[in-house]
Amino acid sequence: xxxxxxxxxxxxxxxxxxxxxxxxxxxxxxxxxxxxxxxxxxxxxxxxxxxxxxxxxxxxxxxxxxxxxxxxxxxxxxxxxxxxxxxxxxxxxxxxxxxxxxxxxxxxxxxxxxxxxxxxxxxxxxxxxxxxxxxxxxxxxxxxxxxxxxxxxxxxxxxxxxxxxxxxxxxxxxxxxxxxxxxxxxxxxxxxxxxxxxxxxxxxxxxxxxxxxxxxxxxxxxxxxxxxxxxxxxxxxxxxxxxxxxxxxxxxxxxxxxxxxxxxxxxxxxxxxxxxxxxxxxxxxxxxxxxxxxxxxxxxxxxxxxxxxxxxxxxxxxxxxxxxxxxxxxxxxxxxxxxxxxxxxxxxxxxxxxxxxxxxxxxxxxxxxxxxxxxxxxxxxxxxxxxxxxxxxxxxxxxxxxxxxxxxxxxxxxxxxxxxxxxxxxxxxxxxxxxxxxxxxxxxxxxxxxxxxxxxxxxxxxxxxxxxxxxxxxxx
Numbered sequence: 001x002x003x004x005x006x007x008x009x010x011x012x013x014x015x016x017x018x019x020x021x022x023x024x025x026x027x028x029x030x031x032x033x034x035x036x037x038x039x040x041x042x043x044x045x046x047x048x049x050x051x052x053x054x055x056x057x058x059x060x061x062x063x064x065x066x067x068x069x070x071x072x073x074x075x076x077x078x079x080x081x082x083x084x085x086x087x088x089x090x091x092x093x094x095x096x097x098x099x100x101x102x103x104x105x106x107x108x109x110x111x112x113x114x115x116x117x118x119x120x121x122x123x124x125x126x127x128x129x130x131x132x133x134x135x136x137x138x139x140x141x142x143x144x145x146x147x148x149x150x151x152x153x154x155x156x157x158x159x160x161x162x163x164x165x166x167x168x169x170x171x172x173x174x175x176x177x178x179x180x181x182x183x184x185x186x187x188x189x190x191x192x193x194x195x196x197x198x199x200x201x202x203x204x205x206x207x208x209x210x211x212x213x214x215x216x217x218x219x220x221x222x223x224x225x226x227x228x229x230x231x232x233x234x235x236x237x238x239x240x241x242x243x244x245x246x247x248x249x250x251x252x253x254x255x256x257x258x259x260x261x262x263x264x265x266x267x268x269x270x271x272x273x274x275x276x277x278x279x280x281x282x283x284x285x286x287x288x289x290x291x292x293x294x295x296x297x298x299x300x301x302x303x304x305x306x307x308x309x310x311x312x313x314x315x316x317x318x319x320x321x322x323x324x325x326x327x328x329x330x331x332x333x334x335x336x337x338x339x340x341x342x343x344x345x346x347x348x349x350x351x352x353x354x355x356x357x358x359x360x361x362x363x364x365x366x367x368x369x370x371x372x373x374x375x376x377x378x379x380x381x382x383x384x385x386x387x388x389x390x391x392x393x394x395x396x397x398x399x400x401x402x403x404x405x406x407x408x409x410x411x412x413x414x415x416x417x418x419x420x421x422x423x424x425x426x427x428x429x430x431x432x433x434x435x436x437x438x439x440x441x442x443x444x445x446x447x448x449x450x451x452x453x454x455x456x457x458x459x460x461x462x463x464x465x466x467x468x469x470x471x472x473x474x475x476x
Contacts, residue, residue: 001093011250056209098128228268244372282380296388322448325405337371348385
């Protein structure tokens with residue numbers, strides 16, 4: 001056995017790449033591999049934006065690796081078949097990859113491990129997509145946290161212990177020496193498949209994939225980070241980092257982002273660091289409690305009898321609810337594959353608490369359209385908004401979409417961008433056109449699908465009924 005395979009997945013970069021550096025320390029020439037996994041791709045729509053983004057990342061990654069004499073094999077098929085087959089073909093002693101914490105990914109990796117082990121090869125899984133993984137941050141009883149504030153305190157303490165003085169340690173000199181012994185067979189890589197060959201069509205993207213683009217966006221954000229805590233809730237402003245997709249596909253290092261946030265040492269950076277820790281919180285929570293991928297974390301809300309009124313979900317999806325801030329957000333998602341974080345909370349709360357639809361329907365819609373879709377973060381966010389998850393907002397906290405609109409898009413700038421039917425309206429009426437004192441032309445924009453005050457009472461009753469039924473069953 002004369003090579004080490006580096007299996008790229010959610011880590012499509014070279015800088016501060018744990019799997020790559022771990023593989024270098026194995027002392028054998030490296031070969032990179034990425035698999036367009038049919039177990040993931042099958043069932044995805046042909047216009048899924050993520051495939052365009054991933055291919056852009058892979059094109060740059062292959063070039064960057066080639067400059068270091070590391071070939072990148074890009075394959076198409078079932079990863080649990082393709083990885084062991086390539087390891088055998090190239091006589092790899094081991095496969096090194098970054099851990100994934102989603103239930104299906106864990107199952108896939110275990111299948112790969114068993115196949116490799118049967119052939120006398122090893123699967124080495126390392127931490128990369130989070131800073132502190134799995135059981136690295138536990139409470140005093142040795143159990144995972146389910147409340148964020150104490151988790152954050154413990155996370156910061158663990159970080160200080162394990163990452164004090166952190167610096168990236170990319171050993172390219174040793175890699176260069178190893179690659180001088182690279183077998184010729186390993187260098188005969190197939191071309192990167194065209195999207196059409198995978199059953200997908202290229203899509204326009206609001207951002208560009210790849211490590212170079214990621215670093216450019218990071219540099220831009222670091223110039224704005226001091227004001228992050230002030231501007232992050234206003235969708236019409238350039239206030240957030242816009243780095244979620246690059247973090248999702250690993251074109252940025254989470255360790256580097258945390259390092260930069262701590263180095264900046266201002267209120268905006270501290271607020272952003274808290275958001276990065278929320279990401280870690282949801283990742284560890286999904287790992288410890290995989291059932292939340294399919295059901296409510298809170299037992300009392302697991303069997304809510306959701307009304308799911310006919311046509312309501314579709315109008316929410318299409319941005320036709322008659323509530324301008326909700327519709328603008330949903331249209332932004334459809335047009336770009338992105339939605340501002342404040343708007344994710346507003347639209348999720350509206351679907352669950354105003355339209356009385358099962359949160360899982362909205363979660364699935366976001367999963368279908370978000371370029372930055374991450375199961376742990378998406379599920380955590382939806383269960384937070386619905387009041388069914390860990391450390392969620394109380395079920396009786398129900399956002400008023402009009403007051404949210406007035407507070408976070410006060411001039412109506414964001415609404416006008418995505419709801420052109422109302423672009424001519426002033427800020428005094430654009431948030432709730434139906435309340436205008438004088439007759440106005442809304443150019444076909446619909447009246448409100450529901451009355452918020454009425455639906456609020458229905459939502460409260462729905463959650464109270466579920467909790468009472470659970471309590472009765474528990475007492476029986």
